[in-house]
Amino acid sequence: MKIKQIRNATIVVQYAGNRFLIDPVLGDKGSFPPFPNSMRQDQANPLVSLPTSIDELINVDAVIVTHLHKDHFDDAAKEILPKDIKIFAQAEADGLQLKEAGFKNVEVLKENTQFKGVELTKTPGQHGRGEVLKRMGNVSGIVFKHSTEKTLYVAGDTVWYEGVQEVIDTYKPEIIVVNGGDNQLFGMGSLVMGKDDIYEVHKAAPDSIIISSHMEAMNHWTLSREELKNFINEKQIATKVLVPKDGEEYLF
Numbered sequence: 284m285k286i287k288q289i290r291n292a293t294i295v296v297q298y299a300g301n302r303f304l305i306d307p308v309l310g311d312k313g314s315f316p317p318f319p320n321s322m323r324q325d326q327a328n329p330l331v332s333l334p335t336s337i338d339e340l341i342n343v344d345a346v347i348v349t350h351l352h353k354d355h356f357d358d359a360a361k362e363i364l365p366k367d368i369k370i371f372a373q374a375e376a377d378g379l380q381l382k383e384a385g386f387k388n389v390e391v392l393k394e395n396t397q398f399k400g401v402e403l404t405k406t407p408g409q410h411g412r413g414e415v416l417k418r419m420g421n422v423s424g425i426v427f428k429h430s431t432e433k434t435l436y437v438a439g440d441t442v443w444y445e446g447v448q449e450v451i452d453t454y455k456p457e458i459i460v461v462n463g464g465d466n467q468l469f470g471m472g473s474l475v476m477g478k479d480d481i482y483e484v485h486k487a488a489p490d491s492i493i494i495s496s497h498m499e500a501m502n503h504w505t506l507s508r509e510e511l512k513n514f515i516n517e518k519q520i521a522t523k524v525l526v527p528k529d530g531e532e533y534l535f
Contacts, residue, residue, distance in 0.1 A: 284432050284458065284535045288527035289340065290333055291500035292355055292440070292462050299401050299429035302343040305437060309337060310359035318354075320468045321503035328354065329500050334530030337363060345369040345398060349408075349439040350422040351377050354501045361385075371396070373405060373423035392425065402428040406450045408441030415471040426454045433457035433535055440497075442473055443480035451487045458535055459488060462497030465506035477506050478514040485520055493524045494533065 285297040292306040313327035323330075333340070341364060348356050350373055364370075366385045371392045372378040378389045390396070392405035404426040410419035424439035436456035441447060451459075461484060465477030475497055476484070484493055498508055508526050515524045525533065 284435060285532055286435075286458070286460065286494060286535070287335075287532040288494070288496055288529055289335065290329060290331060290529050292349075292497040293340075294437075294460065294496055295340065295343065296427070296435065296437070298427050298435065299399075299432050301345065301399050301401055303427075304340060304343040304346045305425075306349055306355040307340065307346060307360040307364065308354060308357045309333070309340065309363050310357045314359065315353060315357060317502035318468070320471075322467075322505065323502035326502050328502055330502060331500055331529060341365065341368070343368075345371060347371045347392070347403075347425055347437075348377065348381070349373055349424060349437075350410075350420070351380060352419075352440070355440070369398070371398075371403065371425075374421060392423070400429060402426075404428070404454070406436070406438070407446040408439045409444045409446060410440045410442075411474045412442060412444075412472055415468065415474065418471075419474065424450070426450065426456065428454070436460070438462065438476075438484075440475050442476055443483040447484065448487055451484070451491075456488065456491060458492050458494070459484060460494045460496055463495035463506065463511065464498040464501075464504040466497070466501065466503045467505050468503065473505075474503075478511055481511070481524060482514075482518060482520075485518075485523055489523070491523070492535070495524065495526050498526070500529070 312332040396403040406424040408422040427435040462475040
């Protein structure tokens with residue numbers, strides 16, 4: 284298995300001989316407005332450029348879209364991705380929107396979805412806490428399983444809550460990708476994991492390797508890579524929690 288951090292939540296996973304592009308945001312730096320009611324209102328999104336070519340990114344067997352917020356599937360992705368590419372969506376409503384955008388090979392993820400020998404399982408997520416959940420809507424993660432690979436859990440846009448604990452208890456993933464930028468809207472708290480959430484994931488899966496994605500690429504981030512690295516060093520878990528730069532790749 285290879286996992287390459289691209290930008291924000293966009294990653295490329297090479298798994299059991301297949302390449303998966305997850306949550307593609309393909310627009311140029313500064314191609315859409317900042318998210319309102321949050322930090323850095325003077326900076327358009329994405330805050331940074333892609334670290335690799337579009338051609339490399341779209342050379343995949345399938346695309347997985349955990350949800351359709353613009354920092355996970357932008358207008359550029361709609362335009363650039365081949366319309367016949369295989370796309371997995373989290374729900375029928377998302378699938379319908381993708382079909383309306385012209386994509387012809389859309390499938391809704393379910394439990395034990397099979398793709399070229401890989402078992403894909405949709406997992407739940409909680410995109411914040413309290414009242415903000417009504418605004419943020421449904422999100423998902425994915426568990427990848429194959430007899431020749433370690434089990435991979437891509438948690439998606441979620442904070443730490445009992446649903447993440449249940450996925451870990453059920454599937455016992457050896458590799459876990461979390462969205463760890465602690466992105467926030469003013470007065471509404473964390474929308475994805477912060478450092479304390481990531482520590483809870485580690486405590487739930489102490490033998491697993493955790494990769495923190497979704498960092499420093501959209502205007503509403505609040506947790507920097509440097510701060511997270513300092514935290515995991517203090518907790519003495521730096522060998523278990525990886526904080527990749529954009530473009531960095533890991534082999535497991």
